[in-house]
Amino acid sequence: MDVIVRGHPLKGIEQELRQHGRCQELPLPGLTEGAVAEYLASRFAASAFSSLLVRWLHERTEGNPLFLVTLVDEWVAHGVLRQTGGQWELRGTVSDLMATVPESIRQMIEQQLDGLSVQEQHVLEAASIAGIECSAAAMAAGIEAEVDTVEEWCEGLVHRQLFLRSTGVAEWPDATVAARYRFLHALHQQVVYERVPAGRRSGLHRRIGAREETAYGAHAGEIAASLAVHFEQGRDYRRAVQYLEQAGKTATQRCAYREAISHLSKGLELLEALPDTPERTQHKLKLHLALGVPLIATQSWAAPAVGAAYARAWALCQQVGETPQLFPALYGLWVFHYTRAELQRAQELAEQLLALAQSGHDAALLMEAHHVLGNTLHRRGELIAARAHLEQGIAFYEPQQHCAHASLYGMDDGVAGLGYAALVLWNLGYPDQALQKTHEMLTLARERAHPLSLAWALNTAAWHHQCRREVLLTQEQAEAGMVLCTAQGFAQLLAVGTILRGWALAMQRAGTEGIAQMRQGLATCRGTGTEIARPRYLAMLAEAYGNEGQSDEGLALLAEALTVAQNTGERFYEAEIHRVKGELSLQSRQVENKSKTSRDKSEVTNTQHLTPSLQTEAEECFRQAIEIARKQQAKSLELRAVMSLSRLLRQQGKKKKARQLLAEIYGWFTEGFDTVDLQEAKALLAELAA
Secondary structure, rough: OOOOOOHHHHHHHHHHHOOOOOOOOOOOOOHHHHHHHHHHHOOOOOOOHHHHHHHHHHHHOOOHHHHHHHHHHHHHHHHEEEEEEEEEEOOOOOHHHOOOOOHHHHHHHHHHHHOOOHHHHHHHHHHHHHOOOEEEEHHHHHHHHOOOHHHHHHHHHHHHOOOEEEEEEEOOOOOOOOEEEOOOOOHHHHHHOOOOOHHHHHHHHHHHHHHHHHHHHHHHHHHHHHHHHHHHHOOHHHHHHHHHHHHHHHHHHHOHHHHHHHHHHHHHHHHOOOOOOHHHHHHHHHHHHHHHHHHHHHHOOOHHHHHHHHHHHHHHHHHOOOOOHHHHHHHHHHHHHHHHHHHHHHHHHHHHHHHHHHOOHHHHHHHHHHHHHHHHHHHOHHHHHHHHHHHHHHHHHHOOOOOOHHHOOOHHHHHHHHHHHHHHHHHHHHHHHHHHHHHHHHHHHHHHHHHHHHHHHHHHHHHHHHHHOOOHHHHHHHHHHHHHHHHHOOOHHHHHHHHHOOOOOOOOHHHHHHHHHHHHHHHHHOOOOOOHHHHHHHHHHHHHHHOOOOHHHHHHHHHHHHHHHHHHOOOOOHHHHHHHHHHHHHHHHHHHHHHOOOOOOOOOOOOHHHHHHHHOOOHHHHHHHHHHHHHHHHHHHHHHHHHHHHHHHHHHHHHHHHHHOOOOOOOHHOOOOOHHHHHHHHHHHHHHHH
């Protein structure tokens, strides 16, 4: 690089040799990312650096060996890279180092700049404002010159291999066509940018932003993030906020949730610099509302930040008056309270949503409202009403028309409706219909390719297979969801998948590992603020303990589950909690009695170890489970409770009564005869008839 600096002695020698045909210029490509990694490994033996650092160094220096070595030397000299106990380690984060330009490189670049004409310096200043790569038209707008004049100056720099290289042609939507250029290195752009005085920099940003905005016209949203930077730096905060909002929504549509949060939060920050007008209030409302889904994805549906964003949006709706933003604001509050298992408040909000949708006769809003109310009623054990609302919601769903709803509500409506309906149908005693809905849900989720919807669908499928007691399928779907959640950073859904996978492992006699995973998942759920489905998860964990013969631990968890269900009103799994309590009570006392009884080589039946009081206690649990299931019309849970009671009655010698009880519920079913529960019921009926 020093050779091409104006006035360097080697420059004249090179020109003379070239005139006599005695030298040839060989362009050397930059180092690859792998070569950068090899350099670090060679220089800092036995020290491991993250792939992020290697990638950033490669991008920062574009593989230029001089820049690479000088930058690393600078870090070592200033203790950013420090040796401790024979190991080299990076102090600080990679992002903290992004503004670092070694002084020797800065001086070298500034020496080159000082050797340029004033016009060339101004062109480079405009280029540094426009970006690492930009159109000559943008530079021309910045310095208020003709495009062909700017191209002439840029070509001169390219010919001398100074700062810029040509990258073809840039075409804008308004038919502007101009040459396109890129800085030879990102460090070039940074040094030039930092040399521009603040006032001049602001003007350049403003003029370039205005020109690009005009050029893109109706398509300005395509470069919203870039325009937002120009107008922010140009002190035009009104337009900056407008494009930050667009950039945030676009990032959400791309599922780039952290990027979306950054844009939207910056927009809210800049709004504080604007006068308090109705327009500013409207922008604040839209920005708070747009923050909801990215916060859900990166934290959880129950995160305090999510509740705060939607609560603020709702409050702003009251200021604005009648506004279309009211429905999504209420929806956000519903999902927040629902996930925290505040079901009374969630139902109130769901009913408000339905009333709002009905008043507007809006099919899309009616679809959302019916899904919301149906899901809330399901959790409260009102299964018939839940099914009716969910079916109405599904009927309103139009795949092409409603595909954009995932960005506004966080989930694809079709995926959510089918998943909720599957769980309700299983509870109501329609296993085949429920399985069909689950398959439709997964197919739609994969077609949509919306990560959050797909992760939720995989968890819901695992949950459904857990209902069916299909252990391997539960594990398969849970693990698929966990892979996706880990890649996307969906902490709440990852925790749910961990619980489901843990249950599957525990049912396969990997009890210790399975229980540990379930406990980990439960703790993580609570850490995200999630309380919904906690009674069910506790019951599943109790079942896992029972499978390991640790019935007392299971009974303690069931007592907690019943308390939580009582406090929250989440009763859809209440019947099963009582049934499992009865089973573990029998198991606990059997183990206790056996430990007190001397070993006898003769076979002893279970009933000989059960006192009448114990049998009465277990029978009460089973009968309570049956009563709750019948009240909810939860036929699948009623079947399980009846089977538990029938087995107890058989042990008491009441086979006829047991068979009559079981035959009645078994005869109700018209489908699902290949499921574990119905196969066991059929086998038990045969035993009772013998």
